[in-house]
Amino acid sequence: MKNLSIKNVVKGLLDLQDKDESGTIIGIGPMSKNCVQAALEVSKEKDFPIMFIASRNQVDAEEFGGGYVNGWNQFTFVDAVKEVSDKIAYDNYYYMCRDHGGPWQRDKERNDHLEPEKAMTLGKKSYIADIEAGFSLLMIDPTKDPFEVGKVIPLETVIERTVELIEFCEEERKKRNLPEIGYEVGTEETNGGLTSTETYEKFILRLKEELETRNLPLPTFIVGQTGTLTRKTEQVGEFNFNNAKELAKMAKRYGVGLKEHNGDYLDDISLLEHIPSKITATNVAPQYGTEETRAYLKLAKLESRLFDNGLIESTSNIYNVLLDESIKSERWRKWMVGDQVEMTIEDVIKDKNLSNEVIDIAGHYTFNNEKVKKEIDHLYNNLNDNGIDGNRFVIDHIKRPIRDYAECYNLTGITTKIKNIQ
Structure with missing residues (x-):
């Protein structure tokens, strides 16, 4: 170097x-x-x-x-x-x-x-x-x-x-x-x-x-x-x-x-x-933080299907925990526009569409929270039991926009x- x-x-x-x-x-x-x-x-x-x-x-x-x-x-x-x-x-x-x-x-x-x-x-x-x-x-x-x-x-x-x-x-x-x-x-x-x-x-x-x-x-x-x-x-x-x-x-x-x-x-x-x-x-x-959040949410949907098909005993709670921690972080305020910057946590929780926007915006601020890490581990273990490398999928998901930029640049x-x- x-x-x-x-x-x-x-x-x-x-x-x-x-x-x-x-x-x-x-x-x-x-x-x-x-x-x-x-x-x-x-x-x-x-x-x-x-x-x-x-x-x-x-x-x-x-x-x-x-x-x-x-x-x-x-x-x-x-x-x-x-x-x-x-x-x-x-x-x-x-x-x-x-x-x-x-x-x-x-x-x-x-x-x-x-x-x-x-x-x-x-x-x-x-x-x-x-x-x-x-x-x-x-x-x-x-x-x-x-x-x-x-x-x-x-x-x-x-x-x-x-x-x-x-x-x-x-x-x-x-x-x-x-x-x-x-x-x-x-x-x-x-x-x-x-x-x-x-x-x-x-x-x-x-x-x-x-x-x-x-x-x-x-x-x-x-x-x-x-x-x-x-x-x-x-x-x-x-x-x-x-x-x-x-x-x-x-x-x-x-x-x-x-x-x-x-x-x-x-x-x-x-x-x-x-x-x-x-x-x-x-x-x-x-x-790139948003891409990683989206990767976890895609894997959570896959996990639900594995559960519905009887391939795992229980699902992680990754979506709800990410959502809760993202809203509570209040770091989404930096990226909001207009009156949404001043919205209360309670207002965000009540609005399903806005809640999903918040997790998309602020999910990455919570990756180091113990509750979130615990659910990611649970998610990965469920996927691994079915031959799926969840972590590899997450990394590859983040690589996509980096690769796009590198090619255009x-x-x-x-x-x-x-x-x-x-």
């Missing part, structure tokens, strides 16, 4: 764009160990590098309560990915990445309305754990300010905090004599202000000026708004080809790759447009192409 850095991957992709041979690499939200395995298997099969992008809510230091994904902290997350990699004899390149790192990026910090100094201190502590665990890419995102809700944070404030955090991370990395890491800056959030090409270039120029003054590295990626937006389990945005192309051209002018967020549930035409628009990377996260063989031009 050490002889092809994330910076060299991006440089290779930018060089390949000149030959019309490039692709758009994928940042995978690590929703579970099954998701990690699915991503690594497709990466190995199709010969392309892959990034695992963990938010602070998903994976974080023990002192902050870890993360909702398997209770992982940075070190156990790295260990888990390596374990899966070794198990499948993985032979390509994967990169451990921090998605939306920085102040107020844990829900609790934002809800507690921490003062900026305290929030920055906690964000820095989280970055130290990222660095010590060996992360390859850190996203510097100081735009989730609870005191500026609904407002565009002043660009100078974003730049000032971004530079402070990069400078801090570089000092901590050098203290530990660790290899260079990449940085991702900007945000897809509208309050980050990077929604127009003019503001985007102004941000790049001002950031470049401040970083060079301090002898700090330029970022590897700059996030830009390409029109994508994920709500519920749908892509409700509209991919803006011309805007994406302009942002990518602008980023490349400074040797940086354009990174797109909210790339879930895109249709094939929009996916294929990523190649001529020259987007360097896309993040996809909740879609021209990723087959991209690792070999990059290595050949290095």
